[in-house]
Amino acid sequence: MSWARFAEHRDRVTSKSGGWTIGGETTLHGYSIHQELTHQASWMQALLLSITGRLYDEKQARLIEAIFVATGYPDPRLWCNRIVALAGSAQCPAGSALSAGVASAEAKVYGGQAEYYAARAFAECHRIFQQQGDDALFTHMKAVLKKERVMFGFGRPLTRVEERIGPIEKMAKEMGIKDGPHLTTVKHMEGMLKRYRLILNFAGYATARLLDLGLTAHQVHQFLTVCFYIGMPPCYSEAFENEPGTFLPIACEDILYAGLAERDVPV
């Protein structure tokens, strides 16, 4: 690739998704934002549209929206919330505090990366289950657990209870939304993983539902980036309004120092 390739893009902005005709129309994936989406689509429908290019019906979007509500815990002990609270306590402006919280939730242990891994793993497990059946799926899962020591989408730090799935399941039933093929496979996997005391976690559940809507692993990852957001503003506001530095202050003696004893500075 020569520099001519870069020259082609100089002073040229290209988009297949949409944009703004200054003073005129704005579009998103073939929809007029002001003539159509603003008054006819929910924020969740528009978000799904912006990520996938597809407009989902209100019912599906409402169920997915409930996922965001169900995991918005305003508890500043949770890792991403704690970052927001620390930023509030440090009197950071809201935008930087909340975006730091969102960015931090792209975590392998509990957040965005785990959902990406789960999406890839579930797609593979579903393929094996469909093509080769139960025994092959179990063999595959055992191999993954032996190698990785973890099955993304299953297990949870701190507890073996998952309180967020029940209300969404109830809601889906009431709305007449059935389990799709990925969620069916994942529930089957949960049965197989009982012997390992691994429960389906909420990220895994949400991921399976999103795969059933046709999202790719990257789209699942991108979509769930803000899934913890609802819990963050209260953590920020309270810490911001309290006396600076009073959010979980740590005394010198609270640190377990495991390093070298004092030594002379070479001069």
Added chain:
Amino acid sequence: MPKFFPPRPKQESIRTTICHETASASNPFVAGKTLWHGYDAQKLCGNYGWTEMLFLMSQGELPTTKQNDLLNKTMAFLANPGPRDAGVRAAMNCGLGKTPLPTILTTGLTVRGGMAEGAMHVEAAMRFLNGRLPAGEACSADQPDYAGVLIHNYRQFWREHKDDEVVPWPEIPPGFGHHYGERDSRAIKLMDLINDQCSDMLRLSRALETVLSRDEVSVYLTLPGVVAAILCGLGFSPEHGAGVYMIAGSAGILAHGIEQLPRSWNEYPFWADASYYNYEGPEPTKKVGDVT
């Protein structure tokens, strides 16, 4: 060490080997004395500079004079990625929009963190050079054609694992490629600058470059590749190396971002003329009511 509080469960304490603060006699939250990796912080600051602290924090020991000189030269070379760099431009966009001050720097650093020429690339290049790819077995450097083995292993890793992470690994071994379609002159300039301090890792990089330049599409060491080799040679881990690369560019990111603060938004390009914007998507004729 004065104790002010009764013991509490161990799991609620932060554990570190880097910093030890002893409380003052009268206040449990105020440090009377601070050690960094065992050294009195106050004495360190009186005798050593910033790059030495960076080395100490990352590696637990002070650098030798030669190591510090090499780190200083490398970081100085990277100090300003320039106003065309993506990270710097991100900071400038913040500046002209009057984004709160701290966000100007952190936004620039975030963009500097990416896999294309950014900190993730430096980290990947260091893993490639160390022969320690995430899904691969570590291989011994004591074997003939070690450079060829590393390239073979990387290509196999890429075929099998390129999409394992949320940001894909590059097809060309990280640290190698082109800069705007040609050999990266920045890499050559940095190598010239530190020529008398060439490490085994840089020699290995040159050997890799020799192999890769014989490919059907020749690729060469890039700036992140040379930086990766230098930082590996200095003993930094890939994670620390990525951070050093980000920090090194922060001087230019900060300066260019803040330079824009007092200026009007229309003193920075928007590319407002319709001729700059090329929409290649569907016409906005879809109707919400058509959704099934």
